[in-house]
Amino acid sequence: MKILLATPEPPASDYGNSVTARRWAGIFRDLGHEVRVCLGHTDGEYDALVALHAGRSADVIRRFAAQRPGAPVVIGLTGTDLYPDFATSGVDPAVLDMADRFVALQSHGVRQLPPRLRPRARVITQSLSTVEARPSRMDCFEVAFLAHVRPVKDPLLPAQAVRLLPADSRIVLTHAGGARDEESERAVAAEAAENPRYHWLGALPRTEALGVLARSRLLVLASQHEGGANVVTEALALGVPVISTRIPGSTGLLGDDYPGYFPVGDAEALAAALYAVEQNRDGFHDVLKERCGALRHLAEPDRERNAWSELWSGLRAEARALHPSPTAPGRRGQQ
Incomplete structure (x- = not known):
């Protein structure tokens, strides 16, 4: 055809x-x-x-x-x-x-x-086809956020969340994604300048963005809506656990009972989830990794x-x- x-x-x-x-x-x-x-x-x-x-x-x-x-x-x-x-x-x-x-x-x-x-x-x-494995950074607990700077992605919410983390947290948020307008670009650049836990890389070639994800210990999805985010299935393929807003676009992939959800727009809940993953509180990181590993076949x-x-x-x-x-x-x- x-x-x-x-x-x-x-x-x-x-x-x-x-x-x-x-x-x-x-x-x-x-x-x-x-x-x-x-x-x-x-x-x-x-x-x-x-x-x-x-x-x-x-x-x-x-x-x-x-x-x-x-x-x-x-x-x-x-x-x-x-x-x-x-x-x-x-x-x-x-x-x-x-x-x-x-x-x-x-x-x-x-x-x-x-x-x-x-x-x-x-x-x-x-x-996602095979991507070369990358070693995790040892100087921090790196969390990936791969999203263009658009309102539907709630692009500054993860940065707001990492501001709320306890002083002993080693979490660093790496954000890869381009801004579509000058106002959005100024907002994320200003946040990156003021927030030591937030690193904005701007738009990256796809292979480089996947490299960031492959080396990260966790993926955050903060979207208000998704049809079925590419980045979630990419994380599944790479064995990277996911923390996501509770939206149908994610529950339809990860399951309604997946434990790694937080409410849309809730920076405090996201901060609590991130810290629980980092500390592996009650085996939380292990549980997320196991659940995502069981879904790897989807990708x-x-x-x-x-x-x-x-x-x-x-x-x-x-x-x-x-x-x-x-x-x-x-x-x-x-x-």
Whole structure:
């Protein structure tokens, strides 16, 4: 198949949607498909569309459906589609109806869809290929925070939390992630200048950011919403335990009963959790490491590749059932 893969971020950027798009494109090519990754719509005789972000890719989806009626449309659901809900996010219900398949990055994402559309959804967790192990720093207890400086990531909350740590704590927070505007850049730079426990590295190449994560003793996710954060599955792949806000994007990956959650926006609760991990209070660090190790299989590349293979096979089977002639067009998402 010739697949058009649309992303709302520049394909070469280090933002989450672009990272996901590049990985998906590699998987599709491994499966024998031809792929064009683009920002927006590109005219051409494509056999299928995969669109990341139902809201921001809505025009691409409408145009493709109009130009290629019957060709399958797959929508990758992002955090800003799903949460708090589609209506609040401004997602057009008519665009959702155009999808033959939805891909959610964690199991709770499917719950956000209207019941009649849920049978079209597949959960495909993200993966990470092997990354070279890195030794942990010995001069501190390093905690990684990999997030761009955007309000939804609550980027200064972890820095506020480490300010609250007891004097005997050796925790240092390393933040890798770029700022999208000058005001945000000034805010994080000022925090880094005043807070000795907070080191902001700015935007890093992906390999360097993964190196920071690989050497760290813990990952913090402070987001208000996530569709299924790349960095959580990256941490699972690297064996790095996670402390996260209790949001569906994380509970859908780590489990509702995972012990390493704190309330959204609660710096004091985060500080208490960080200190408990550092001190391994009641074996807390060991428990988190064991739980994350048991979930490592979720981040295996073969698992993600096989899930996509099954998705395409299912669409082909449905097309053959509805249109026995091999030259007939596919279907338009009826279940």
